[in-house]
Amino acid sequence: MPTESLPKSLKTFHDIGFEEIEHTADCALHIFGNNLPELLTNAAIGMTSLIAFEPSSIPDDTERHVELEAMDAESLLVEWLSELAYWAETEMLIFHRFELYNVTPNHLQAVIHGGHASGLKKHIKAVTYHNLEVIETEKGLEVTVVFDI
């Protein structure tokens, strides 16, 4: 859920970039974006809010270059979030600033900025494809992502 301490998600037609929704066993985010780069950015910020205790206190001293290929927008979203979950688990690296380039449903390039955390609030085991569908509405894009935790 967005709070004062979070990196600001990009404001969308829905006023917020994402919201946490109820799921019996795991956790899920409903994510919004005016376009695909915004949707991906808000998804990343949303995931950071799940895993970091105080995203605002994480240093901004590390960057990574990311390039991903995928078969469609949904797979791209899973790949993108899985990338961030991987760095969080293996190096306690949390990212809070995302510059995305050349985004298509099959491709993205990004420079992501963040730093090392001393601990994580939640462990994301995986990003699932459960009922995953990027829905195009008159106002923009939305998607619900379920995480295995």
Next chain:
Amino acid sequence: MISNHDFKQINKYLYEIPKTFRADMRVPARFYADPELLKAIQGDRSLEQLVNTATLPGIVKYALAMPDIHQGYGFPIGGVVATQLPDGIISPGGVGYDINCGVRLLATQMEKEEVTPYLDDLASALYANCPSGVGKGGHIKLQPGELDVLVEKGANWALKRGYATESDLEHTEENGCLEGADSGKVSDRAKIRGKNQVGTLGAGNHFIEIDTVDRIYDEPAAQQMGIFPSQITVQIHCGSRGFGHQICSDYVKRFQKAIHQYGITLPDRELVCAPLSSPEGKDYLAAMKAAANYAFANRQVLTYLIRRSFEQVLAGKVKNHHLYQIYDIAHNMAKIEEHEVDGRRIKVCVHRKGATRAFGPGSPVLPGIYRDIGQPVLVPGSMGTASWVLVGTKESMTQTFGSICHGAGRVMSRSKAKKIVRGTKLREELEKKGIHVRAGSMPGLAEEAPMAYKDVDRVIQVVHGAGIAKKVARLIPLAVIKG
């Protein structure tokens, strides 16, 4: 939403959603419940998920769900699906990300009264010695290439390294090693995630728990297992850590492309699958087995660390503090087994997603000492509540491909549990009940509050009443260690 008139009651504890309910169902869907659990099941989308699994190519008899069923992703948690070889499918999502998440039960010759004065020290020693929590690495340093050996040999690797006894392996499902594991089918990322996590508990609902035997229900079976009233036992609940999570992610991604090649259409992309006979299916099975072996080795190293903790605290104070293994079972796994379908024995791939193998008496794959009583089945309850030891029955072989439930089953989301329960207050309440708690995260503790789960005793009564398992012993907790 699936309502009461969409299913029929077969008997007191069994319900069926007929194949006619949805055009894409290949078989009926069956689930075990009592009226109270049925209400809980209808509180989320688990039955819809169960119906989705009934559409999988090659599925035989029924899509099944145990009384602890709750909403997962793709498969419901508590789901069992058997697909016929050679062309039936295998689904990575039908195993889950935590491949071979499972439960191990260790026992001692000590009784509760002897250990009570040392429980707090034991809880502290276990918390200090058994790495737990998000992102925590283990104490085990693997040599270059050793992870490849570990994932192909499973608990045998631990035996060679001095972390196991021969007896531990004899009392583990598959002797702690699935044949056919191939580290060559595992990505570098999975190996990076796995290399520092051997002998770690992780977070979430994983735990180590010291219990005492509250009541015996089946004296001969209990005796055969070495279980007696007031006995001190220890449970471990964890799986294959980041290694297994990454393998599942890798193959769910790879299979997204493969399904088009095999002409498979699915109601949910997380159900993605490939024929067992396909290159994708074979590769996944070999990689899944590697993760299963990682989990066996992981629980084995934790066993070693638990033994050391008991030694540290109890040596010179209490006799007979040695821990021996009752059994170790998986509850997220796909296994090739032989079962009777339509009057003939055929090879099937049994997916158990949050369900436990529960083979009946006489099964040749059981260790000799358990062959006459049936396979021990270990079902942990929610934190602070009872856990159960059961045995599989002949009925489990005919009704459920030799499977029963894996736990109590959640009824409340983690976010809601955190809103209602404060971790510090919950810890105080548990301590008041005499349960010693060590936890890395108070919000994490709140997520696992007993009120977020079904009543495990009720769940067990359903599998016992349905005849698919037999109660042997009920355990109650004395100390809980969580990440």
